[in-house]
Amino acid sequence: MSIQPRVALSQDFLRNLSRLPSQVQAKILKWAIKFQADPKGNGINYETINAAADPNLRSVRIDQDWRGIVFKPPVGDLYVLLYVDHHDDAYHWASHRKMAINPVTGAMQIVCLESVVEHVSVPAPAQALQVVGLYVQYSDHELMSLGVPEELLLTVRKLVNADELDAVQAELPVEAYEGLFLLAAGDTLNQILMSRETRVDQVIDTSDFIEAIKRAESLSRFVLVDSDDSMTAILNAPLAQWRVFLHPTQRKLSMGPRSGPMRVLGGAGTGKTVLAMHRAKWLAEQPAAANRKVLFTTFTRNLAFDIESNLKSFCPLSVLERIEVKNLDAWVHGFLRHHRYEHKILYNRKKEGADAWACAMAIKPDELGLDEGFYERELEDVVLAQGIDNLDDYRAARRAGRKVILSRSKRDAIWPVFEEYRSQLSSRQLKEVDDAYRDAARLLEEKPESLYSSVIVDETQDFGPQALRLIRAMVAPGENDLFFVGDGHQRIYKRNTASMSRCGINIRGRSRKLYLNYRTTDEIRKQAVALLEGCEIDDLDDGKDDNSRYKSLSHGPAPILESFSGLEQALSKAVEVVNVWGSGQQADSNNLATTCVMAGSQKLRDALAQHFASKGFAISVLDATAADTAPVENIRFATMHRAKGLEFDHVIVVADALLDENMGIDPRLVYVAMTRAKVRAALLQA
Numbered sequence: 001m002s003i004q005p006r007v008a009l010s011q012d013f014l015r016n017l018s019r020l021p022s023q024v025q026a027k028i029l030k031w032a033i034k035f036q037a038d039p040k041g042n043g044i045n046y047e048t049i050n051a052a053a054d055p056n057l058r059s060v061r062i063d064q065d066w067r068g069i070v071f072k073p074p075v076g077d078l079y080v081l082l083y084v085d086h087h088d089d090a091y092h093w094a095s096h097r098k099m100a101i102n103p104v105t106g107a108m109q110i111v112c113l114e115s116v117v118e119h120v121s122v123p124a125p126a127q128a129l130q131v132v133g134l135y136v137q138y139s140d141h142e143l144m145s146l147g148v149p150e151e152l153l154l155t156v157r158k159l160v161n162a163d164e165l166d167a168v169q170a171e172l173p174v175e176a177y178e179g180l181f182l183l184a185a186g187d188t189l190n191q192i193l194m195s196r197e198t199r200v201d202q203v204i205d206t207s208d209f210i211e212a213i214k215r216a217e218s219l220s221r222f223v224l225v226d227s228d229d230s231m232t233a234i235l236n237a238p239l240a241q242w243r244v245f246l247h248p249t250q251r252k253l254s255m256g257p258r259s260g261p262m263r264v265l266g267g268a269g270t271g272k273t274v275l276a277m278h279r280a281k282w283l284a285e286q287p288a289a290a291n292r293k294v295l296f297t298t299f300t301r302n303l304a305f306d307i308e309s310n311l312k313s314f315c316p317l318s319v320l321e322r323i324e325v326k327n328l329d330a331w332v333h334g335f336l337r338h339h340r341y342e343h344k345i346l347y348n349r350k351k352e353g354a355d356a357w358a359c360a361m362a363i364k365p366d367e368l369g370l371d372e373g374f375y376e377r378e379l380e381d382v383v384l385a386q387g388i389d390n391l392d393d394y395r396a397a398r399r400a401g402r403k404v405i406l407s408r409s410k411r412d413a414i415w416p417v418f419e420e421y422r423s424q425l426s427s428r429q430l431k432e433v434d435d436a437y438r439d440a441a442r443l444l445e446e447k448p449e450s451l452y453s454s455v456i457v458d459e460t461q462d463f464g465p466q467a468l469r470l471i472r473a474m475v476a477p478g479e480n481d482l483f484f485v486g487d488g489h490q491r492i493y494k495r496n497t498a499s500m501s502r503c504g505i506n507i508r509g510r511s512r513k514l515y516l517n518y519r520t521t522d523e524i525r526k527q528a529v530a531l532l533e534g535c536e537i538d539d540l541d542d543g544k545d546d547n548s549r550y551k552s553l554s555h556g557p558a559p560i561l562e563s564f565s566g567l568e569q570a571l572s573k574a575v576e577v578v579n580v581w582g583s584g585q586q587a588d589s590n591n592l593a594t595t596c597v598m599a600g601s602q603k604l605r606d607a608l609a610q611h612f613a614s615k616g617f618a619i620s621v622l623d624a625t626a627a628d629t630a631p632v633e634n635i636r637f638a639t640m641h642r643a644k645g646l647e648f649d650h651v652i653v654v655a656d657a658l659l660d661e662n663m664g665i666d667p668r669l670v671y672v673a674m675t676r677a678k679v680r681a682a683l684l685q686a
Helices: 011-017 022-037 087-095 140-145 150-157 162-167 174-185 189-194 228-235 248-254 272-284 301-314 328-338 354-361 372-384 391-396 408-427 433-446 465-474 522-530 567-581 602-614 667-674
Strands: 006-010 046-048 057-061 066-071 078-086 097-101 108-112 222-225 262-266 294-297 323-325 344-346 430-432 454-457 482-486 511-514 560-563 595-599 619-621 635-639 648-655 677-685
Touching: 006 011, 011 078, 011 228, 022 066, 022 078, 022 228, 057 087, 057 097, 066 087, 078 087, 078 097, 087 097, 097 150, 140 150, 140 189, 162 174, 174 189, 174 248, 222 228, 248 272, 248 511, 262 272, 272 294, 272 301, 272 323, 272 454, 272 482, 294 301, 294 328, 301 323, 301 328, 328 344, 328 433, 328 465, 344 433, 354 372, 354 408, 372 408, 372 433, 391 408, 408 430, 430 433, 433 465, 454 465, 522 667, 522 677, 567 595, 567 602, 567 648, 567 677, 595 602, 602 619, 602 635, 648 667, 667 677
Parallel strands: 006 078, 262 482, 262 511, 294 323, 294 454, 344 430, 454 482, 560 677, 595 635, 595 648, 619 635, 648 677
Antiparallel strands: 006 222, 046 057, 057 066, 066 078, 097 108
């Protein structure tokens, strides 16, 4: 019985395919399905590449103009689609690439044999003795254990600073680049290897590509395709490569049992949501999920909708049926309704709760000299956040970060205001969100039961203490119970922070960080981070976090930063920027469908959309409760809040207020907006 040949795709193949015109992509898809079905078929035209550095590379004719580059090892029935491009460009790519197996990790790697030494500055003879390589103290075996190809050891040993490492980043496998910059930042070799699935104690057969492609490091850039349906699914969404490829660190975190709650931190674009979705898939495949589902929850409804849509793209139906995706407010509403909860949840205090709040403000003690803003913040940051419902607890409450110091007598005078507010809400059958969370948690605690086998939480930084306590009550403590991903830099919904440990969630020994930004160029990332200068960032558990070790894998033009004396000037500049980006003067920007213009409010968003429409642009407004189904050629318009969780090639942020967390727009919100951009960004302040 003959063995069916195995076909695999490389990340480079999908990345380059995504850059081609749609009509060419359709042609290549049709050809690739035929190739997957029978790579030895009579209709597959292999051609020798005379200038190829690797004799095992072949060119495959797609049509007169387009060629695929295929690797066929001498041993094993494996065919790997490595690259696709115009005839001459494909041949040029193949002329300086070879396939190899790392002799330490066993990973299959595409090695670029172009001279990378030219990227490295060579010191003058008088300086030579003063320059010490970054990695001089590490052996060849240790460097290769990080993923450095054997052929690039000399190049790596010539590096003397971080800028030179960045200059050769494109030639290095992603795990090698990450490992090298973490070594330079002070991590130990053992710390880096422990964060991965890498084994360095095995004997590697450097000719066995069939075994090599199965290893975790290989799966970060190659995927075996076993059916026409798989090939179609992958090639129809080449831009969403996260559905197929996971970095070794992400792969390790997404799979395998955990002894208790786990938290993963990471800056914008580091793949936290991607990791969480793959974790949900792994958990749903376990026996525990057969009787109790995996809950995937997040803060906003639109983000939950996007997550559910993305899970459908790579989870089989049998697995998808075991995953429930719902934002927390929607979950609480359904849970309390099921338990015949008599109150309606109050989501907008200034509308539905305005009368109740006015009654409470009517009895505030004037002699204390505290304005209405003080009471509103005290309610949110102290009373609701800590679940305080009596005077004794308010007397003992922690008020960290509150500028006004309150004596016991002042607290005694203030408390009746909050009692009156809650009484007024109750008479109207209303409850504040945090109070509803607390009530839901109490219902669960009164009748302990595990509603789910596991709970996964995305955007953890947006949840307050009552939300975390509720999530803790949803599932019994134990193996694989809770999995959190988040980033304090992106806290945009609540000013108060929540400590996971003080909410009954113990993550000690089960906390990890992601460092590589796969979405945003380093130029955009650095400018977005600069906006946060002076902002104190927490790690979601009473510690501090920073951006010092985050790195972006891509580079591009510096963001446009301009300030204007009026909104009209900013609107005109926004149109000018889009015209330049879409004019064809920029090589990769002839499609404006990947452009989004963002604002801090719906009013400004709509004004921007109307202004662009008046200039003849096709536009689409992204509403908070709807998916993006607009024609691909339209420019998108969104609030900065709505854009969270999305990504675009080009982003323009128009801010009509100061970037100040107390006086204007929270810089964290602008940070989130700018880091939606993959290629270009502009920040226009009016």
